[in-house]
Structure formats: structure tokens, C-alpha cells
Amino acid sequence: MWIKNLTVFLGSETFDWSAAELEERLDAHRCPPCGRQSPSSEGFVPPLKNDERMVVAAGSYFYLVHQEITRLLPGPVVKEELDARVEEIREREGRPVGRKERSELKDQITFELLPQAFTRSRRTGVLIDPQRRRVMVDCGSESRSEQVVSALRKALDSLPVTRPTAPSATTAAFAGWLRDPRGLPDGFTLGDRCEFKNGDGASVRITALDLGRDEILAHLEELAAVKVNLAWKDEIEFDLQQDFAIKRLKPLDLIQENLDGINAEDALDEMMARLELQGGTLRTLLDALFEYFEVKAESGPGAD
Template sequence: MWFKHLIFYRFTQPFTLTADELEEKLTAKCFKPCGSQDISTYGWVPPLGRHGDMLTHSAGDFIIITARKEEKILPASVIRDALDEKIETIEQEQNRKVASKEKKLLKDDILMTLLPRAFTRHQTISAYIDRQEGWLIVDASSHNKAEELTSCLRDSIGSLPVINPPVKNAPSHFMTQWLSPKAVLPVPFALGDECELREPGDEGGQIKASKQELTAEEITGHLDAGKQVSKLALSWDDALTFVLGDDLVIRKLKFTEVIQDQLDAINAETAAEQFDADFSVMTLTLRKLLTDLINALGGEIDEASRGEYIEKKILEVSKKQQTAEETAQETA
């Protein structure tokens, strides 16, 4: 249950559904294993796994949900080899060339033939809603995986008005400043021993440092040469360690002994009680972390500018969806 990565979204409208109301809406998209002709399936499963059958679990203003994706494993090389063999057989037996349109139909037939015999793999991904602070937090290190969950959640409840955190300044600006030898990080943050530096531009070079004193001359020398910090290891309040990216994704999240000490003070007797204790401690801790992190990055844009920001993000999402639909049509 403990999240290892964080991609977090800001609700642009209050999330008003209760855990019971959300439970009812998620039921329509319960996870179902792949059928014989399914390439993949995606749906909701109980966050407590075998220890519960509810699709939601709540603690105060926090509600956790879990999705599962199952997909068939069909390597492209296997399909290609089967297709080449089929084409060769047709051309030899019928003494003719196979046209490109026919090749596509043959490929589809081969895919449908192989699917029932293909192995499957599955992965689960969790997220929780902080109704009080207006956050949706997904345990994912890539936006593609997070967007699969948010898309399924949007389909389940009808709408999901969320955007990326509307911070005033680029995270790389602050992270670069924090590596200055004379810099003082905002309390309660401290530098870790890992970073990634990148030159501006899509084709700029990059430097990765691990287990390194980040204020050493070899690091500051790259900063003086114009590189900017794209990833930075940090610790927070002696309770968490993580790597912050310039995309505002938190990776390699770890909870320290400080958190374990809090859990040791809770006498949970069942697996469900332990899950509830873990979830409560984790979410309350992360709520404080996100508040401190947003403040450290200069805060969110003011209400007067938020409308313009939201419109911009909605337009970006719309263009992305349109591009995906056009690509899918071309592929079909």
C-alpha cells in the first residue's frame, strides 16, 4: 500500500462524492480478466486485496482506490514471423504477390489466433483523493500510467476536473538554486546525494550524479556552465526521502524510521486494521509534504490567473487526446 512514486493533480472543483457514492460508481468498471480475444483489460479492484471486497477505502477525508491492468504478451517478432510464413505460403501456392491490404487482414487473423494461447501479465496502481486539500495522488512514476488511471476514473464517475499543480515557477529554477554552495533550503527539506543536470534544449547534454556531495565543485562547475537541475534527491522532516523531477513527479519515495515509529505505537490486530493505520499515517504525512513542497517552489498561481492556466491545460489535454485518436485511426 505504501506509495513509491507520486504524480499529483489539483482538483479545479471540490470533490463531493462520498466513499459510498464513489464505490457505487466504480462498480460498473470492476476489473475483469482478459477473455480469449482481449488484448488487455483495465478495471477497479479492492485496495485491501484479499483482505477486503470494497473498491474504496476511506480514512477521514482520504479515499483510496486501486486499478488493475491485464494484458496479453504477444511479442511483435512472433506475430511478424507468423505473418511472413503465411505470406510465403500464399505466394508459393497461389503464385502471386500478397498486397499490403491483404497483409493487414492476415495480421489481424494471426493476432486473433494467437491471443487465446498468449501469456498474460498484470499490474496494479493505486491512487487516493484528499478531499480536504483538493488533491488526487497517483502512485506512478510515468504520466502515461497515471493517465490510464485518471481516464478510467473519469469514465467511472462522469467527469474528473483535475490539472497538474499550477505552481508559479518551474521546479528546475528552484532546484538549481538549492545546489548553490551558499543556498539554504526551505525548512524542513535537506539535500540528498543524487541529482541529474541538463543543458537547456531538447538536444542538450545531461549529467547524472549518485552518492555524491551535491554542493561539491564538480557539480557547481556544471551549473556555472549553464546546466540546470532536472532531478534532485531530497529529504523531508527526517521522515521521507525522494527524488523530485522538474516535471513535478516524485520518484523513489521512501518512508524512514520516523514513520515506522508512529506505526509501532498503533496496535493493529488484523490486516484490515493495519492497512487502515498505514493508510492514515501515509496520507497525513504526504499532505504535509505536498504543502511544504508547493510552498518551497514559490506557491501556486493566484486565483486571478488560475482560470487562464486551467484553460491552457484543458487545451493541451484536448490536443493530446485528438492526436491520440488520430494515431489510433491511422493504425486501424
């Protein structure tokens, strides 16, 4: 396994749970089957198939998996059936169908069709680093990550974490790195992808080009740099967004050699080895980034 995206949450208090305590809490909040009349269900599931443990403890890290099951009932299917019933009422009773009645018909159709709908499961990994008070969700979607953390908060009764903030604008730093990569923090090098945006939603994405070219830097006159591709030593490559979300994590030569060299006896041992290896790299990478930007966890509604 390999964590591909990271939405990081920072704790304002010590994470003092043990693996056994986490196991007990998550076991009480397992993902239930999606009922015939339920649009969705969510909870936690074992990270490994054929293994009932809810938490994998790898070195100083904990790994767990959130699952959401959703019934897929396409809107066009409901609309087609609704239009047919509305037309039937018009022809049979010779009267128009009002807004309230249409809404009631739509609810009735949804109730009738929902048990026949297919279900889709989405599994999202969560890596917890208690030493740094970080909860790292393997997801590129902010809303999905918030949903997972909310479920974890419910399971633990309290999880005082928030998204990281920095006193200085990340976009200004990104622009500075593009103009002069020597300004990057130690250990980081600039890659070949970036994205520019302005307040009106216009955007420009650059891929597989030398980011120091004049025609690319010219975009900084009117647009803000909101994402840059970086490499951390010879270990890992990723795209860093202005909100500190990390996407497209990819192992480089040094890490890939270590991954290929893992000789585990079973799936659990292999997962633990991979988690400990990637977790250690992510810890030092985030340490360097957060020190550079003076990142901290802010108190707020999400920390309760």
C-alpha cells in the first residue's frame, strides 16, 4: 500500500490513546451494511481483508480505514419516472400537478427505487502520527477529509484538530520559488508542474515543462501560484497546494528501493513496513515544510 494524497490536520492537544484504546473505539463504530431504505452508511473497517483488527500499529504510527457505502440512484432515472407519473395524472384526472405534489411524488419514487439501487463503497485511509499530533487523511478532497475526521471525532468523543494555517501567504512563497528555486527550504527541489489562478476562477495548469521559462513566469503578473510540484531529497515527489494539501505522492529512487526490498512474511507485516517507511518520510517532510511556513494548529469550531 502507498498513501497517494494527504489532507493534514494538526492537534492542539496530546494524542494519548494507545492502539488498544483506538481499537476498542473504532470497533464500536464499524461501518454497518447500507439498509435497503438508507441512502448511505459510514464507519470504520479493518485495513486488511481477512483480518479483524481495526488499527494497524506501525512503529510510532497508527493506520485505520474509514468506509462510506452509498446507494447509487441517478437523478435522471428518478426524473424520468417522475415525468411519467405526472403525465399519467394529467391524462387520467385532467389537472395540473403542483410543486408540492411533485415533491411528494419524487420522495415516493425515491423510496420505491432505493432498495433496487446498486451500492458503492469508498475506503479512505488515515495515518495518525501521535508524536507530531497529526492526522493525515489519504484523500485529495477537503470535504471528504472533513467527513472522515468528523467520523473519527465521533468515535473518540473528542478530537481537537484543525487544518494547518501559516502567518504568511503560501502563494507568495510559491511565486518566490518559481522565480528563484534557491529560495526553497533545504532538501526540496522544484519539479515540472504548477497551477495558477485568479480571483475570478481563471486558471492555468503547467505540466512537464521547465517552470523557470519566461512565458511561465509571466503568469505571475496576473495570476497567483496555488500549486507547485516538489521533490523531497531523493525520497518522494508531490504537489503542494496553497492550503497545505498534498497530492500525487510518488516514491522516488531511494524510497522505491526500500519498498522493493521489503521481505515480509504476510500482508500485515508488509503493510506495517510500508507504513513505517512512508510515515517516517512524511514526518520529516512535513516537519521541514511546517517549520518554513511557521505552521500551527488554530483553535476553532473544528477543534472541539
